[in-house]
Amino acid sequence: MNAIELHKLRKTYTVKQGSGFGRKTAEVVAVDDISFEIPEGQSVAFIGPNGAGKSTTIKMLTGILHPTSGEASVLGLVPWQDRSKLAYQIGAVFGQRSQLWYHLPPSDTFELLARVYNIGKNDYRKRRDMLIERFGLAEFLNTAVRKLSLGQRMRAEIAASLLHNPKVLFLDEPTIGLDVVACQELRDLVSEWNRQEGLTVLLTSHDAGDIEAVAKRVLVINYGRVVLDDRVVTVRRRYMGSKILGVKFHEIPREIRIPGVTVLKASSYAMKLEVNTEVASIDRVIHKVIQAGPVADITIEDPPLEEIIAHIYSRVNEPDYEEEVIGLS
């Protein structure tokens, strides 16, 4: 069963341009007839450049915004018509906007949320204690939010959004501003929750690390349209068609010149090569590398997802770019 379904969802805004008597109104298309489905329990990264329509889509799916046309359902409910009913079944974290009470400890916000979501006393205690343990909140549970680090605050934010046991979690740039360690902790927690509790996750982020760690599927949106829909691993494989080869030698190797291979970094006994697999096959390159000198170690890596995303964005911005929406098989 699908947790989220969108069919030709569209949102336009009327904006005023110019000033004085010459002021005119123009229609801006924020979301342009997008359609996709997300099955229950799937984790999806919803990415795109600034102004692509990500937040507008999420806000329509949470019932905050009314669409101009089209249909959508979240857990069988129409979000903008059944906002209150849906609110009991979804959680949302907006990375730049806190739901925690700034001058009070997270424990107080939890108490309030228990009342807001009508959670029974026993259920609340069980759920709260589990979240405290899993999210490691005990050490700062009774400290005012204003005194917490950003990483601690975001852990508390996500725990608060899971308190009422939602079936779908919307994460809008949850790791923005976090350091590497805090980012990793948060990704692990969301990923674990997705796997163990069957939580459906729709994540927007500009951080490729979030996408890799949390999502199995990636939806790329630009100018309000879905321009790519595929598995994260497939996107990585398909979109760059390259591998990074790291080689260490016992002796100084001979010069390597192979069409489709670029030397990214080289020292006396080591080098990093980028292999365009459409031009040169990996086994041929490895064969040539072994011929160049005695190999001590060799590693093959995929290129960083940041580069893939940058590549997709640059392609979809090209005027002659042919829309390529790849359905999941």
Place this chain on the structure above:
Amino acid sequence: MIASLRKYYWIALMAARTNLAYVGEVAARSVFLAILLYIYLRLWTITYAQSNATRLGDLSLEQMLWYLVATQSIYMSTPKVAQNLDQDVRTGTLAVQLVRPLSFPLYYLWNALGERSVRFGITFLVGSIVALILVGPAPLTVPGYLLLLAALPFAFCLDFLGYFLVGLGAFWLEDTSGVLLIYQKSVMLAGGLLIPMELFPDSIKPIVQALPFSSIVYGPAHLFVHPDLAELGNLLLKQGVAICGFTVCVWFVWTLAVKRVHAMGG
């Protein structure tokens, strides 16, 4: 229904507790109130002396100062409803509350009531201490306190609705501070903050009394120094009518506004 009331009661409780974190700010305001009350005392002392009257507008000098303690406490305890709502609309923070099973206007109302109860309590306490020192406890009566407490919740609700309407202007206006200034000055002047209604010129008194502002400030403060059950009945009726009218306006404007919520933050 009970569960629904319980969630809003908790919101008020959280807002009240949050405001205890601002005791320093409220205390600083109270110092300002102490200075203000001393200046008022000097001004009214001269006014009473110059007019050779022991009572003005049916109030003695002592009652006048206690009246001012009540009006100033009501006015100075006003939460920043319009400014906060304006910010929430412009920054998109509104979204955080809209994804919850809550009524956004009711969330704001109970938040404001919780905040105001703490601010009013502290300001009124400090004002009372200053008035006790300056003029003594002469006009204080138990009925006065009870009638003040009976009229205040409705006065606060009515005032909230006014500020909330101003804040909703952010959905259409570039800047709501101009409208806010007009509303604040209307409460101040037509509400009887500085002068009781009885001292207004006869030509404008009926107009000012018919406006809802007097039900926010003058009404509860006058009952405090001049307790009268019939006056309480009239005041509650006026407050009730004004609250109904303002609620309809808020409901209508909010229904239009919520369709204009824009996605912020790309």
